[in-house]
Amino acid sequence: MYKLPVEAFPNHVTNCYLVLTDPITLIDAASGQESSNSSLLGCFERMRNEFGENVALKDVKRLILTHGHIDHFGGLHFVVEESGAAIGIHELDMSVIRHFNERLVVTAKNLHIFLERAGVGPERVNKLLEMNKWSKDLFRARPVDFTFDEGPLSGSPFELFHAPGHCPGQVCIRLDDILFTADHVLSHITPNQSPEFITRYTGLGHYMSALKKVRALPGIRVALGGHEDAIDNFPARVDASIAFHEARLERTLGLCNEPRTVAEVSRDLFGERKGYHVLLAFLETGAHMEYLYERGHLAVVNVEEVDRQYNPVLQYQRQ
Ligand SMILES: [Zn+2]
């Protein structure tokens, strides 16, 4: 098994993994940008030159995609053109590939409603919606060859664990005592969260449950993420990720002693962000406030206003 650190976008490395099973399997394909594709080829070249492994991209016969984010699946056209590999992804992310543009457009409608309710001004909403389209020309929709949910992947030594939250169809993949965690668990950062209001099967509730689920897997010697480094003490890293979000939930609640909007809380949590990071901050805050709201720790307090208006700004307060 080889780790292929591919520069998917400038200064953004996605780890793909080549598993020398029969058939030879590649886990993730990076972004599909020209520089990403040549970086992927460069990894194969290093494998041949430095490790004497006589295997090329054309030998890959199966491509498993860990989730429907473009830095992981965008390179699938290139991989298929080079190798003819069969592509598989979790059933809940299949339509991201099959109906790429439709998903972007329809999801953006929910995002629009979310941002308005979050108390983001109209000018900024339009800017953020425009920014959200950044990936629309980077990928051509196409069908996939197989989908999966959970359990053993037939004709392979892999066992799949559905781990929704960061992405609806996120999976972790077990191979003996190795767990490929993709973006579900990373060695340093915690992956971005967004509210389930925008996309079903995302949201912090799913994410925390899925962390607890993989935490319970016995005998994981090493976990390998979709970015960053290998994780030696997997249970400890999962515990740290859970503790991180629990602390952020506590902090979020502490900011809602008075009626507050998602946009206001986001500014308190993350300060003034720039560009795309503004959107990520709103989504992260929205995911935490949604989690607290669903569990009754926050309530919407401007009920009369909400009753009168079509899509009002929601004011949340600690209960
Ligand atoms: Zn991701």
Ligand SMILES: [Zn+2]
């Ligand atoms: Zn990623």
